Amino acid sequence: xxxxxxxxxxxxxxxxxxxxxxxxxxxxxxxxxxxxxxxxxxxxxxxxxxxxxxxxxxxxxxxxxxxxxxxxxxxxxxxxxxxxxxxxxxxxxxxxxxxxxxxxxxxxxxxxxxxxxxxxxxxxxxxxxxxxxxxxxxxxxxxxxxxxxxxxxxxxxxxxxxxxxxxxxxxxxxxxxxxxxxxxxxxxxxxxxxxxxxxxxxxxxxxxxxxxxxxxxxx
Amino acid sequence: xxxxxxxxxxxxxxxxxxxxxxxxxxxxxxxxxxxxxxxxxxxxxxxxxxxxxxxxxxxxxxxxxxxxxxxxxxxxxxxxxxxxxxxxxxxxxxxxxxxxxxxxxxxxxxxxxxxxxxxxxxxxxxxxxxxxxxxxxxxxxxxxxxxxxxxxxxxxxxxxxxxxxxxxxxxxxxxxxxxxxxxxxxxxxxxxxxxxxxxxxxxxxxxxxxxxxxxxxxx
DNA sequence: CACTGTACGGAACTGGCGTTCCGTTTCAAG
DNA sequence: CTTGAAACGGAACGCCAGTTCCGTACAGTG
Numbered sequence: 001x002x003x004x005x006x007x008x009x010x011x012x013x014x015x016x017x018x019x020x021x022x023x024x025x026x027x028x029x030x031x032x033x034x035x036x037x038x039x040x041x042x043x044x045x046x047x048x049x050x051x052x053x054x055x056x057x058x059x060x061x062x063x064x065x066x067x068x069x070x071x072x073x074x075x076x077x078x079x080x081x082x083x084x085x086x087x088x089x090x091x092x093x094x095x096x097x098x099x100x101x102x103x104x105x106x107x108x109x110x111x112x113x114x115x116x117x118x119x120x121x122x123x124x125x126x127x128x129x130x131x132x133x134x135x136x137x138x139x140x141x142x143x144x145x146x147x148x149x150x151x152x153x154x155x156x157x158x159x160x161x162x163x164x165x166x167x168x169x170x171x172x173x174x175x176x177x178x179x180x181x182x183x184x185x186x187x188x189x190x191x192x193x194x195x196x197x198x199x200x201x202x203x204x205x206x207x208x209x210x211x212x213x214x215x216x217x218x219x
Numbered sequence: 220x221x222x223x224x225x226x227x228x229x230x231x232x233x234x235x236x237x238x239x240x241x242x243x244x245x246x247x248x249x250x251x252x253x254x255x256x257x258x259x260x261x262x263x264x265x266x267x268x269x270x271x272x273x274x275x276x277x278x279x280x281x282x283x284x285x286x287x288x289x290x291x292x293x294x295x296x297x298x299x300x301x302x303x304x305x306x307x308x309x310x311x312x313x314x315x316x317x318x319x320x321x322x323x324x325x326x327x328x329x330x331x332x333x334x335x336x337x338x339x340x341x342x343x344x345x346x347x348x349x350x351x352x353x354x355x356x357x358x359x360x361x362x363x364x365x366x367x368x369x370x371x372x373x374x375x376x377x378x379x380x381x382x383x384x385x386x387x388x389x390x391x392x393x394x395x396x397x398x399x400x401x402x403x404x405x406x407x408x409x410x411x412x413x414x415x416x417x418x419x420x421x422x423x424x425x426x427x428x429x430x431x432x433x434x435x436x437x438x
Numbered sequence: 439c440a441c442t443g444t445a446c447g448g449a450a451c452t453g454g455c456g457t458t459c460c461g462t463t464t465c466a467a468g
Numbered sequence: 469c470t471t472g473a474a475a476c477g478g479a480a481c482g483c484c485a486g487t488t489c490c491g492t493a494c495a496g497t498g
Contacts, residue, residue, distance in 0.1 A: 151391075154391050155398065157381040159377055162374075176374060178402075179370070179374065180399065180402055181409075182408055183403070190404075193390070193394055195391075195394060
């Protein structure tokens with residue numbers, strides 16, 4: 001898709017990787033406000049070279065963030081199979097939060113403030129995996145039963161969005177996360193307000209009902 | 220301080236107010252990225268007029284955010300005297316969070332990403348009041364004993380920083396806040412990591428020790 | 439009502455961004 | 469090695485931000 005002439009020229013491929021790595025670093029530090037001149041300098045290439053692989057700045061952002069989401073989705077998918085889903089969820093939360101300390105752009109995009117199409121698909125994949133993890137942790141009785149996958153993503157985004165999260169030295173995000181985790185425990189949970197009915201949740205709900213109806217008719 | 224010639228000219232004072240109101244709206248919507256041309260147009264004045272009262276963009280930001288902190292500090296101060304400190308704290312959290320839904324800049328500055336000197340003073344005042352409220356709620360046995368005022372501010376900043384917080388319709392921030400609140404309850408709290416030793420906390424600690432020492436010598 | 443200096447608005451300046459152009463360099467197929 | 473196309477770097481373009489300048493208009497005093 002990004003390689004029109006079957007195989008890229010060797011130098012082009014090498015520069016594409018350099019640009020991606022530099023972009024990850026620059027956007028990680030400065031968020032979406034990171035500039036292409038910065039990226040170019042860090043990659044050791046000219047600005048025009050960036051445009052060879054990424055027609056616009058948004059495309060570059062998309063590539064970087066999509067990669068992050070892919071990594072998160074993979075991590076969550078692994079966690080679903082873990083023996084203790086609750087512990088696995090905690091690991092995911094901790095790892096993601098700690099990664100965000102040096103990665104501003106992920107938090108900025110994790111909610112849905114920026115609606116980059118390519119990111120959206122990967123975000124959905126992440127939510128699917130996360131929902132499985134959530135349900136397993138709920139069945140085990142550790143996670144409060146009234147949260148859904150979207151909530152977790154929102155909480156993580158908030159963790160990253162808090163500007164104070166950026167002071168590596170203070171580690172205040174660890175306390176922040178600890179409070180969140182206590183709020184997520186099943187023990188002593190007070191019911192949440194009803195979640196908004198997004199298209200996503202609507203689809204899942206109808207699928208559930210259809211399934212129940214079908215098995216009811218059969219039975 | 221901002222009025223060199225004892226009394227400002229009437230039109231100047233009027234425009235100053237207009238600019239402040241417009242700036243509050245623009246920065247509220249666009250965060251610190253709001254532009255002075257936008258502010259000027261909304262206020263119905265020329266850009267140069269802004270500079271008459273605020274020598275630089277940062278000064279204008281400072282004025283807006285300081286005002287917000289002042290309002291927050293006042294609200295908290297009232298809450299300290301309330302019969303149920305826990306309920307009062309919840310009110311403060313809810314009101315602040317809901318205000319932040321239409322006010323991006325406050326959340327951006329609430330942590331300490333931007334170190335505007337004038338804001339700092341008001342932020343300290345806010346923290347002082349908040350610490351009193353926190354301690355009262357802890358003495359009542361409702362609030363977990365291991366949080367400090369700074370934590371609350373960080374949590375609030377995260378609530379606002381979450382990009383999803385901005386979708387008024389979804390109201391996802393209410394669920395986010397509910398999880399936080401459950402995490403703040405004394406019942407079933409798991410101990411937090413130790414808070415970082417900021418200068419603020421150091422000062423409070425030494426003052427406490429000095430007091431104890433003095434009363435010990437007297438007694 | 440005249441007058442003076444303050445405050446006004448819009449044009450102009452500076453700098454940095456995203457993006458495009460173009461002459462030059464470098465890869466890789468024959 | 470030759471050679472044509474692909475990819476390069478850096479200069480150039482348009483735009484919009486923050487900030488400053490300057491001729492004009494008006495508020496407040498006598």
